[in-house]
Amino acid sequence: MAKSPPSLATTSSNPLPAGHPPVKIGRIGVLIVNLGTPQSTDYWSMRRYLKEFLSDQRVIELNPLVWKLILNLFILPFRPQKSARAYRAIWNRECDESPLLTLSRAQGEGLAKALDDDRLVVAWAMRYGHPSIGEKLTQLQDQGCDRIVTLALYPQYSATTTASVHDQLFRELMKRRWQPAIRTIPPYYDHPAYIAALAASVRRHIAEQGWQPDMLLASFHGIPKAYFDKGDPYHCHCQKTGRLLREALDLDETNFQVTFQSRFGPKEWLEPYTDERLKALPAKGMKKVLVVAPGFASDCVETLEELAIEGRDIFMAFGGEHFSCVPCLNDHPDHIEMLETLVRNEISGWL
Numbered sequence: 001m002a003k004s005p006p007s008l009a010t011t012s013s014n015p016l017p018a019g020h021p022p023v024k025i026g027r028i029g030v031l032i033v034n035l036g037t038p039q040s041t042d043y044w045s046m047r048r049y050l051k052e053f054l055s056d057q058r059v060i061e062l063n064p065l066v067w068k069l070i071l072n073l074f075i076l077p078f079r080p081q082k083s084a085r086a087y088r089a090i091w092n093r094e095c096d097e098s099p100l101l102t103l104s105r106a107q108g109e110g111l112a113k114a115l116d117d118d119r120l121v122v123a124w125a126m127r128y129g130h131p132s133i134g135e136k137l138t139q140l141q142d143q144g145c146d147r148i149v150t151l152a153l154y155p156q157y158s159a160t161t162t163a164s165v166h167d168q169l170f171r172e173l174m175k176r177r178w179q180p181a182i183r184t185i186p187p188y189y190d191h192p193a194y195i196a197a198l199a200a201s202v203r204r205h206i207a208e209q210g211w212q213p214d215m216l217l218a219s220f221h222g223i224p225k226a227y228f229d230k231g232d233p234y235h236c237h238c239q240k241t242g243r244l245l246r247e248a249l250d251l252d253e254t255n256f257q258v259t260f261q262s263r264f265g266p267k268e269w270l271e272p273y274t275d276e277r278l279k280a281l282p283a284k285g286m287k288k289v290l291v292v293a294p295g296f297a298s299d300c301v302e303t304l305e306e307l308a309i310e311g312r313d314i315f316m317a318f319g320g321e322h323f324s325c326v327p328c329l330n331d332h333p334d335h336i337e338m339l340e341t342l343v344r345n346e347i348s349g350w351l
């Protein structure tokens with residue numbers, strides 16, 4: 001049942017100097033944020049996206065001047081073509097957009113419907129590219145939100161992702177005279193509703209495909225090992241999600257493993273690497289493999305291409321027989337309900 005905003009101060013109840021724009025207050029903005037994705041798969045769109053992403057010092061912790069040189073000389077002339085091939089293989093041709101964009105919109109709409117309250121305004125944004133955090137912040141304030149709760153759609157905290165979203169949010173706030181009050185939702189890697197939604201998605205997928213896997217790999221995006229050594233809690237969060245999911249599915253270490261994918265650059269990243277594990281499993285008699293990607297709130301190039309296409313090719317080339325990927329939680333009702341629970345819990349003190 002939709003409720004009215006508690007107080008909406010307008011020019012009639014709150015006289016303002018002549019020419020001052022009307023002031024609306026009293027609503028709560030709910031801003032969900034994912035990583036971002038290219039607008040198109042042409043060279044310049046890919047390059048723009050990669051440049052913004054890879055210029056973030058939370059993502060690449062090298063000396064900024066040295067990295068700028070490497071990025072411009074050795075990465076941006078080549079990487080856009082390589083990435084574009086991957087994106088073309090999974091592009092949503094019906095809407096002519098990246099799947100991550102389609103799914104983020106669906107999540108925003110699903111959450112707005114689930115919350116169904118006139119005091120709340122739901123928006124979705126991307127850390128890199130569009131729709132940006134700044135654009136959405138302006139829209140929320142224009143709609144009378146003087147309190148904003150943000151939810152970075154990364155269940156496991158990492159400085160490379162969650163902190164980067166928060167950095168950008170506060171960078172945007174630095175430009176504003178009248179800042180809203182802010183709450184940021186904590187990482188939810190061990191939330192019972194998240195684990196239950198993941199476990200249900202695995203069980204559903206096994207029932208649909210009709211074969212029992214010899215091994216379930218829980219593949220998370222990697223980060224450089226050096227970041228973990230310096231104290232990033234991401235690895236621990238992934239391990240805890242993995243253990244809770246394994247327990248929820250009643251599996252043990254012989255048929256469930258946590259692995260890390262998406263290595264970028266020559267340095268060491270978190271191990272074990274997903275592709276190396278996929279190569280090794282058939283020789284150990286594990287020829288039926290299922291992969292779930294609990295760290296990704298939405299299917300994206302990393303799950304649809306790197307796991308479902310490249311991962312399958314690798315596994316089959318090394319003697320695998322059955323391979324399948326569990327879809328991410330996306331806009332499934334279990335996921336929307338879990339996001340709704342996180343938001344309601346965080347804003348309960350504001351209502």
Ligand SMILES: C=CC1=C(C)c2cc3[nH]c(cc4nc(cc5[nH]c(cc1n2)c(C)c5CCC(=O)O)C(CCC(=O)O)=C4C)c(C)c3C=C
Pocket residue numbers: 035036037038050059060083098100154158160161221222223224234262264295296299300301302
């Ligand atoms: C040093 C580089 C990278 C770090 C560190 C990193 C961390 C990280 N990323 C995600 C989630 C996603 N990454 C995605 C794509 C992607 N990631 C990197 C590099 C790093 N990521 C690149 C260069 C790309 C682009 C694709 C490519 O060229 O390979 C995506 C998908 C976006 C999409 O459009 O579909 C997601 C999601 C996490 C969770 C994470 C650290 C925990």
Ligand SMILES: [Fe+2]
Pocket residue numbers: 221262
């Ligand atoms: Fe990434």
Ligand SMILES: [Fe+2]
Pocket residue numbers: 262301302306
């Ligand atoms: Fe990748």
